[in-house]
Amino acid sequence: MLHIYCPYCEEMREEEEFSYSGEAHIVRPKDPKSLTDDEWGDYLFFRTNPRGLHHEMWHHSAGCRRYFNVTRDTSTYRIYETYKIGEKPIVTGEKS
Amino acid sequence: MTNMYTPLHHITLPDTVADAGIVMREDKLRGHLNLRGNPEDQAFTETVAKVLGVALPLQPNSSAEIGSTCIYWLAPNEWLLLVAAGTQDQVEADLRSALMGQHFAITDISSGQTLVNLAGAKLDELMMKSTVYDCHSSHFPVGKVVQTTFAKTGATIYKCTDGSFDLVIRRSFADYFFLWLKDASEDYGLAVI
Amino acid sequence: MTNRLDQCNRMAEGGRIDRSQPLTFTWNGKDYQGYQGDTLASAMLANGIKVVGRSFKYARPRGILGHGAEEANALMQLGEGKETIPNPRATQIELFAGLTAKATNGWPSVDFDLMHWLGKLGGKMMPVGFYYKTFMWPEKMWMTYEKFIRKAAGFGHASAHPDPDIYDKLNQHCDVMVVGAGPAGLAAALEAGRSGKRVIIADEQNEFGGSLLATKESINGQSAITWVEQVTAELAAMDNVQCLSRTCVFGYFDHNFLAALERRTDHQGMTATSGSRQRIHRIRAHKVVLATGAIERPLVFANNDLPGVMLSSSVATYINRYGVVPGNRCVVMTTNDSGYQTALDINGAGRTVVAIVDTRQQPSGRLFEAAQAAGITIKTGHAVIEARGSNQVSNALIAPIDASGENVTGETVTVSCDLIAVAGGWSPVVHLTCHTGSRPKWDETIAGFVPGDSDQDQYLAGAITGEYTTLGALQAGAKMGALVTASETSTSYACEDESVCPPQALYLVPHTKSVSRAPKQFVDFQNDVTAAGIALANREGFESIEHVKRYTALGFGTDQGKTGNINGMAITAKNLGKTIAETGTTIFRPAYTPVTFGALGGRDIGELLDPARHTAMHVWHQQHGAEFENVGQWKRPWYYPKGNETMQEAVNRECLAVRNSVGMLDASTLGKIDIQGPDAREFLNRVYTNAWSKLAPGKCRYGLMLKEDGMVFDDGVTACIDDNHFLMTTTSGGAAGVLSWLELWLQTEWPELEVYLTSVTDHWATCSFSGPNARNLLAKLCDDIDLSAEAFKFMDWRNATVAGVKARIFRISFTGELAFEVNVPANKGLYMWQQIMAAGEEFGITPYGTESMHVLRAEKGYIIVGQDTDGSLTPQDCGMDWIVAKNKDFSFLGQRSFSRPDTSREDRKHLVGLKPKDPTVVIPEGAQIVPHAEVTIPMPMLGHVTSSYWSACLGHGIALGTVKSGNHRMGETVYCPLADGRVLAAEICSPVFYDPQGERHHD
Structure with a gap:
């Protein structure tokens, strides 16, 4: 059972209040019509699904109903940070 | 008004429990208005404050109160206005005309939900049975408002000055809510006033 | 019966039992006596009972091995009839007056067991992997073998009756959770409690103290028991500390979430006389102190399973x-x-x-x-x-x-x-640490596995770290208690000399004969795994400890190998010429000890299993005999049988009433989303397939919503309230999902759009009445607007007063008839429904349910998203190309996917009408559609029937279904082979069976 900090409610909340909403930072192409089928297929179906650090979206569905982002390790379930939509993650796994 | 039926109008208890551990009271027909707007837009916040006579609570999980009006923070750009029964049309009209030309939304949801007050000696344990949120007094001070789960439905929970909780529950879940409440109070007795 | 052995092993004094409170209990049909404070195991031993069960595989006699959760042998069938509980351990059952227990196996009795003789003869015939090797071939015989094996082997049986008890759950939150109330746990809780933090301390035993309850040691110069009593009293007096005895923390999950089972009344009798029998505590803790202690290991020697080896x-x-x-x-x-x-x-x-x-x-x-x-x-x-x-x-x-x-x-x-x-030697109880994914590591100095690195905010104290002295445990507990409360100092303790001489790491005791020839040397008592069995598995090539575990069943019992695992791993390591550290360990999973299903279910059973949502008119539907259908969580009237009507008769009557006069449906369950803001139109343009730029206030439009893959996701009618204000309706089941989906786009991709969404599903109650008399009916209740067909057109909506109540009236139709939907705030929904029913009496107004609604809409070929579609149909597949805008500026959600090769194929499955060749037949929904009447397997599958009904007004069965290239096969005959052998023929036709020109609803 995860314990998740909602960046909008500014509190730790129980996992029951949230729903998972897939990989974060997947941007809808500005002009879908100009994309090849492969490019559109990548946007539609392909996800990184890493073992380890993952940026993902969660929805505070039983709370403030805002979407936000979580940086989570998919193997340990450790949550490194949560951040609002439009913000950039601090923890990226890349060496600074 | 004979043509109005609140979500819990039909509930009955087999016996009145004298020393009930939980006491429930439906605050019938309160006006419920959902207000949306940008908290960083001063024109918006100031206009609303002027109409309501109190500033919108901007801190997460906080509330504001003036007279019979109570304002719950629901999200950074969303509030619930609880106003006296029957005044919701007027408050909505006042806000609409004052906010004319701005980007906002105000929606009457008075019939879509109801306000229920829960009190009693066994309130703490009842809340522990019912919600995953920590309702302990050290974590849930008076005036705090939280949207969370309640059994298998949701509720907006507000801590009143007398230590009791006001819960906003959705109309369609009211029967389930009461069924749960009755069951969870089985050990202590439930009184409905 | 008399007390057979009269507590022959009971000491005259000593112990924490109350000799003034004798308790009578029954074991295998004979009465015995024990005392208050006994476990069933201690009472059985007091009475000299040696054989308590028969082993799983060889049916060998077994006795009590341990005294707690580690017990592998003494599994009981507790109680009788509907109250019976299978497989609790005698060592964990507190004795109560009238307790009845039996052995879980052994036939005809535990003292003389026929299977034992098979086991004796078959020792060599039942090697490790016996079941895999013997019963898997021939494959088809397994079912036969299994029945026999299940009867002969196995342990207790569950009651076939409903559980007479109730179970509940509490959501707990604390600063410090202490697991285990032995010396380390008590010292930690004391430290944390004194700091004022919110503390929970839980222990599976009936009283706190752990190992101190059975020691003659002293603490701070007084007896250990006295210290336990003082500390327990101090903790109990603290408001900020919750003491949970008889509470086993059975699971430790991510982010310091723990699950504990409290046995609230198990020590008083088989069932609770009031309240819950057991309670699950779901505990979220900031810090966790694990003081779970250690379990002693047996040694592996020949016949080490004989009763009397403990x-x-x-x-x-x-x-x-x-x-x-x-x-x-x-x-x-x-x-x-x-x-x-x-x-x-x-x-x-x-x-x-x-x-x-x-x-x-x-x-x-x-x-x-x-x-x-x-x-x-x-x-x-x-x-x-x-x-x-x-x-x-x-x-x-x-x-x-x-x-x-x-x-x-x-x-x-x-x-x-x-x-x-x-x-x-001792094995630290590392189980809980494993639950969160931490792998134990071998500690050579204590010859045991200790907790490995963990991602949890957890602290370890006492024997779980291999610290086996009382003083060491107390000090570690105090230190951890101070650490979790950020205190600089901690209480110090004094005990007498506890110096020890180093232990020897020994697991398999040698015999004069080889392992394969010596009498059986048991490693796992519950699953009858022997040293020779492990050796055989190793010789057969099973080297990974996880494989050895699965092949031999080592540690697979309800005791999870608490006593046997380490010995098994050590023996494997030795066989393979490796160290234990190299071989490693399997890891333990929740639950630490078995948890009843009742407790896991809690109160979420029966009517509370899933919330039933009700509309404002629900009471009326109940009073008028409605049968209900589940639509999502909603209870919707399904049909309203009159007298002895069958469902079909009621539905026929309801449908005909709508077609011939007027009927009314409670449509309140439709999802409703209030959309406000200057960009509302643009937003609708983006999420619907059709265009919304020109919809005028007072008008409604039907919309189809797609996911980005181009597949139909939801549909509904949206009304323009004013230029910046729309009211969207969604399917009943899809409402929450649609709102989340729309919010997702607004919040993440299009924050620049000035639009706010608010759910108003529960706020509005909707009375939808249809039929040729619908306007006549409305006219009786509403006189402040012009209701004529010219003034109030199909797909218009109006603000009006109906029966004295301010309402929104939508002239939309899902039945194909002239129809109005009167929307009022739900507080007035019941009143409005009653007023319309009363006014409609002269027209024979008939309330109808979802079944008739389905028939009426199917006659018109209207789809139900989620019934006729399943996430794999595009608008074109549904024959709804007409609603797809070709030239919107914004590439609406799903549009790009239309040109994907797979989406643009001509031979996709299309939604079509199906008219049974035999007009009296209704094809079952879900029936497969194939091209030939002669069923040969395999044959091409064309699709399936999605909706199928008897049409009372047409006098024949009608169906909708998906058929490959269906749009190009109009007039062709397809077949539906059924499980009962019938093959039903149907003609592919237009899905619109009734009033194809739409004259009736435009009336």
């Missing part, structure tokens, strides 16, 4: 805590100092210690000297290599062994005894 610490516990000495002539075999204390305790209880058999060559120190001083025979460098006896221990074979512990080096002597207490 863990040394358990023997000491029975003596000191329960006042029971489970034998008269005892041999203690030990690899470390623990056995000495047991020997001293036995001696002190006035029973004979035949010998302490110490596998170490040169033990020394405090306890060694104490045993010598007590005159106890000590045989160093020796081991019990075999136990003998028919149904219980009668002799021990003792032989000298070398320092490596691998060889017998001299003559074997046989001594007479009835109890062999075995001290094989």
Whole structure:
């Protein structure tokens, strides 16, 4: 059972209040019509699904109903940070 | 008004429990208005404050109160206005005309939900049975408002000055809510006033 | 019946039992007596009961091995009838008056078991992997074998009756969660409690104290028990501390979430007289202190499973805590100092210690000297290599062994005894740490696995770290208690000398014969895994400890190998020529001890299993005899049977009423989303397939919503309230999902759009009435607007007063008839419904349910998203190309996917009408559609029937279904082969069966 900090409610909340909403930072192409089928297929179906650090979206569905982002390790379930939509993650796994 | 039926109008208890551990009271027909707007837009916040006579609570999980009006923070750009029964049309009209030309939304949801007050000696344990949120007094001070789960439905929970909780529950879940409440109070007795 | 053995093993005094409160219990049909404070196990041992069950595979007699959660043998069938509980351990059952228990197996009885003889004969015939090897071939016979095996083997049986008890759950939150209330746990809780933090301390035992309940040691100069009582009282008096006894923390999950089972009334009787029998505590803790202690290991020697072979610490516990000495002539075999204390305790209880058999060559120190001083025979460098006896221990074979512990080096002597207490070293209870994914690591100095690195905010204290002295545990507990409360100092403690002589790491005791030829040397008692079985598995190539576990069933029992695992791993390591650290360990999963399904279910059963959502008119529907259908969580009227009507008769009547006069449906469950803001139109343009730029206030439009893959996701009518304000309706089941989906786009991709969404599903109640008399009916209740067809057109909406109530009236239709939907705030929904019903009486207004709604809409070929579509149909597949805008500026959600090769195929499945060739037939929904009447397998599958009904107004069956290239096959005949052998023929046709020109609803 995860314990998740909602960046909008500014509190730790129980996992029951949230729903998972897939990989974060997947941007809808500005002009879908100009994309090849492969490019559109990548946007539609392909996800990184890493073992380890993952940026993902969660929805505070039983709370403030805002979407936000979580940086989570998919193997340990450790949550490194949560951040609002439009913000950039601090923890990226890349060496600074 | 004979043509109005609140979500819990039909509930009955087999016996009145004298020393009930939980006491429930439906605050019938309160006006419920959902207000949306940008908290960083001063024109918006100031206009609303002027109409309501109190500033919108901007801190997460906080509330504001003036007279019979109570304002719950629901999200950074969303509030619930609880106003006296029957005044919701007027408050909505006042806000609409004052906010004319701005980007906002105000929606009457008075019939879509109801306000229920829960009190009693066994309130703490009842809340522990019912919600995953920590309702302990050290974590849930008076005036705090939280949207969370309640059994298998949701509720907006507000801590009143007398230590009791006001819960906003959705109309369609009211029967389930009461069924749960009755069951969870089985050990202590439930009184409905 | 009389007390057969009259507590022959009960000491005259001592222990934490109350001799003034005798309790009668029944074991295998005979009455016995124990005392308040006993466990069933201690009471059985007090009465000299040796054989408590039969083993799983070989049906060998088994006795009580331990005294707690580690017990592998003493599984009980507790109680009878509907109250019966299968497989609790006798060591964890608190005795109560009238308790009834039976062995879980053994036929005809545990004392004489026929299977045992099969086991004896078949020892060589039932090797490890026996079931895999024997019963898997021929494959089809497995079902036959399985029935026989299940009957012969296995343990207790569950009641087939409903559980008479209730169970509940509490959501707990604390700063510090202390698991285990032995010396370390109590010291930690005391420290944390005194700091004022919110603390929960839980222990599975009936009282706090852990190992201190069975020790003669002292703490701070007073008896350990006195210290326990003082600390327990202090904790209980603190408002900020919750003390949970009889509460087993059985699971430890991510982010310091723990699950604990509290046995609230199990110690009082089979069922609770009031309240819940058991309660699950769901605990979220900021910090967790694990003080779970350690479990003693048995040693693996020949016939070590005979009743009378027990863990040394358990023997000491029975003596000191329960006042029971489970034998008269005892041999203690030990690899470390623990056995000495047991020997001293036995001696002190006035029973004979035949010998302490110490596998170490040169033990020394405090306890060694104490045993010598007590005159106890000590045989160093020796081991019990075999136990003998028919149904219980009668002799021990003792032989000298070398320092490596691998060889017998001299003559074997046989001594007479009835109890062999075995001290094989300690295994820290690392189970909970494993639950969160942490892998235990081998600690050579304590010869045991200790918790590995963890991602949790967890702290360890006491024996779980291999710290086995009382003083060490107290100090570690105090230190951790201080650490989790950020306190600089911690309480200090003093105990008497607890110095120990180093233990020997010994697991498999050598025999004069080889492992394969010696009598069985058991590793896992519950699953009958032997040292020879593990050796065979290793020889057959199973080297990974995870494979060995699965092949041999090592640790697969309900005890999860608490006593056997380490020995099994050590034996595997030795067989493979590796170290234990290299071989590694399997990891434990929740639950630490078995949890009843009742407790896991809690109160979420029956009517509380899933919330039932009701509309404002629900009471009316109930009063008028409606049968209800589940639509999502909603209870919607399905049909309203009159008198003895069948469902079909009621539906026929309801449908005809709508077609011929007027009927009314409660449509309140449709999802409703209020959309406000200057960009509302643009938003609708983006999420719907059609165009919204020109929809005028007062008008409605039907919309189809797609996911980005181009597949139909939801549909509904949206009304323009004013330029910046729209009201969207969604499907009943899809409402929440649609709102989340729309919010997702607004919040993440299009934050620049000035639009706010608010759910108003519950705010509005909707009375939808349809039929040729709909306008006449409305006219009776509403006179402030022009209701004429010219003024109030199809797909218009109006603000109006209906029956004196301000309402929104939508002229939309899902039946194909002239129809109005009157929307009022739900507080007035019931009133409005009643007013319309009353006004409609002269037209014979008929309430109709979802079934009739389905028939009426199917007659018109209107789809139901989620019934006729399944996430794999595009608008084009549904024959709804007409609603897809071609030239919107914004590439609406899903549009790009239309040109994907797979989406643009011509031979996709299309939604079409199906008219049965036999007009009296209704094809079952879900029926497969194939091209030929002659069924040969395999054959091409064309699709399936999605909706199918009897149409009362058309007088024949109608259906909708998906068919490959269906749009190009109009007029062709397809077939539906059914499970009952019938093959129904149907003609592919337009899905619009009724009023194809739409004249009626435009009226």
